Amino acid sequence: MRGPTQILPTDRADEMLINMGPQHPATHGVLKVVIGLEGERVTRAVPHIGFLHRNHEKIEEARTYPQIITYTDRMDYVSGLQNELPFILAVEDLLGVEVPDRAKYLRVIFFELYRLASHLVWLGTGMLDFGAITPFLYTFRDRERILEIVEKTAGARMLPNYFTFGGVRRDVHPDFFKDVADFLDFFEKRLPDYYALVLDSPVFQARAVGVGVLPKERAIARGASGPVLRASGVAYDVRKAEPYDAYPEIEFEVPVREEGDVYARFWVRFKEMEESIKIIRQAIEKTPKVGPYKGKVPARMKVKGSRYRAVEISRGHLGAHVVGDGTDRPYRIKHRSPSFANLQLIPDLLVGARFADAIAILSSLDPVFGEVDR
């Protein structure tokens, strides 16, 4: 079964094949791309994934519903907590569970804190690919503060298993709201530095503007989502399109840019960080300081029916398709991961680009392999 994108031994004298990955510092994990080069130009690019395939979907069929939440955490491990939500929302829909208001706002705060943390990791490691080390040191230092706040309440730094059916698992630490507000003030002062170091830097712009252009129609057809889609001029954000939790009551904008190049994707993520700050501020203001944090959930969960729910995580449209057969274990769970769809764009974006730009394009897609391979 030989298809057009399958790699063949090269029969052309002027073409060279390069294996990038799975061990490569610029692939952000265990991606392998076979790149054909003609001088500096990429003639073909074939991505190979599956080096982190951990049989999430099979093993989750053998686990009860509360147990599965811990597994979903491990998909997009950079924005750990966010992955729990689509699965929880789907099961809540099937069971008809009501979520108290306070829990909805707490979920939004944590969700956006992890978006900040994830974008900081992306910014640091992405700039490493561009050859800049300073942003990496700065962003991880700021991320550390987010994780400290999260750990105080949720009990773990990266994969806290904090959301649960009907709300969140435990009440927040008394200092939580003050800590988050302090962090936002601190982070707002940091953002201009990142703008100066990255987005406004002529050195960065010289490498990013006009590189890896993704047309709007192609982005939609390929099922791209998140900042990659929005940088191509499509204002599709699951938080607006199918709102969940407390997002309907919160005002925020969806940053969109028309160019569709690497610079636009960086720009969108920068603006998303600013929007996240706004969202968290509003959520803190609106959260009831005291009240229930968890709704009533049946003690033995017997889920019947099928439901697909999606949320907008840092990388885009993350969905969970839960099929229950009336027992306490799901019949089938399918996780629709944003990076999986985004990585299909590799041949579209890389072919015709220069080899040095391939690294920049890959870092602007920002894949996380726990979620690509599952």
Added chain:
Amino acid sequence: MSLRFKTREEFDEVVYAVHPEDYRPLLEQLKGEGFDYPRNLTGMDLEYGLRVVVHLTRLADGAKVTVYTDVPYDAPELPSITDLWPGFEWFEREAYDLVGVRFRGHPDLRRILTEDHWTIHPLQKRYDTGGYELPGWQPKPWPEVADWEEAPEGDEGGEA
């Protein structure tokens, strides 16, 4: 010829249960109705056959549809829809790899997550979690399908 399918409302989306022969014509029709964004494609094993579930949305107004169809074990073939939504290319490869549905006309139907030389489709129910065949596993009989042309009514969707 009219298409053989049943529809029902489920939460905020319309669910189509479609005859496998009309799977592609129905999706072509939906594409014509403006469902442009590929949300998800799930392959699953029902212990009597394989099912493919397609989730689509229309970016303009946020309308959502779900389409599913069942194929038997001995002929797990469906026409590919990658030319309608190129975003399903890897999703179909994944469904082939993990569940074993073969998509006719797919440009590049190779294994994607497991290694190329593997022969099992590990998400089928005949295998245990570790990928070993369960002793004594037998497929269930194909369920009686009511007449396709009948008026839309809610059948049990998504369960075995």
Added chain:
Amino acid sequence: MSLLAEVWEAVRAIGQGMAAVNRRVGESAVTEFYPYQKPEIPPVSVQFLALIQNEDGSDRCVSCLACERACPSQVITIERKRNPAGKGFVLERFDLDFVNCMHCANCVEVCPVSAIVTVGDFEHAVYDVNMLKADKAFLDEIGRRAQVWYSPKFGVEIRKPDGSIEKAPPEMQPGGLAELLAGEEGA
């Protein structure tokens, strides 16, 4: 673009970056000198699990098997037998395969008597992986060493210097905010 303009652009770019970096020169250092300076671990943080005993040295655990059933990674093994005198069960074996534990604290969440708790004891790297297979004596020892721990039923608890166990003040409790706010209003 003329050469002069290009040179000016490069100088400006470098200057901009240097300025951004220089703004942080006066900031205090954040580095903790790990082996000499331990990180502050919040009480709810899941670093290790421990079995807590009552002040009189008896087990809190009633061997109800709730944690064994709740564990997603299936690392807890409990063996029990009927109590010959009276009702209930007697714990015979409590093994926790800490190698494969995924630190989700589901076991802590479901424990009806707060016997298994989370502690902030994270230094457990070993040369031999089998040393991480903890048995009851090991988990008890961790529990005896713990000064502060958390379980959802009793909240954060503190071991006082005289060995008595006491609930921590609301400033340390998750959900202590309600109590604190009520106290303010009352005052």
Added chain:
Amino acid sequence: MGLLGSEARPQNIIVGTLDDVINLARSRSLWPLTFGIACCAIEMMAAWTPKVDADRLGMFFRNSPRQADLMIISGTVNKKIASRVKRLYEQLAEPKWVVSMGACANQGGPFRQGYSVVEGVDKIVPVDVYVPGCPPRPEALLQGLLLLRDKIADRKLRYQQPRVALTDYDVFAEPGKDGRVPVL
């Protein structure tokens, strides 16, 4: 030991001391390979950032296995990447050490019952230090690295292990063909 080793000269104190010095030097300049696999990789990177800063222990990431002498297996090793892990280990410069970080690398962790996961990286390469956690916090990784330093510096525990751990089944084969009897 080529400089001092001789048939005529008895094993004397000088050789031992030189050994100590060499071991000390080796233990203080461990250069790990940049090879992140899964969740633990993010915490591994965090260990080299300002808050924890493993740089002050003389450890610097190298991108090429030829320049590195330490491999931190930070994440789940599945059957597809197992052969690459083994190859990378073989490419490391001697003397070389392996730190297994997190539950998945130690023994498969929560995914160990799955069809595609290798139950512990020690089925493929010899492991010197196991760091438990899911994922371990950066300080926990640092404690593991300090433990490895002690192991290197201690002459009696000097690195002597088989290159490839022996298993009773084929780690790289697909389920059903690896010669293992399933436990049902």
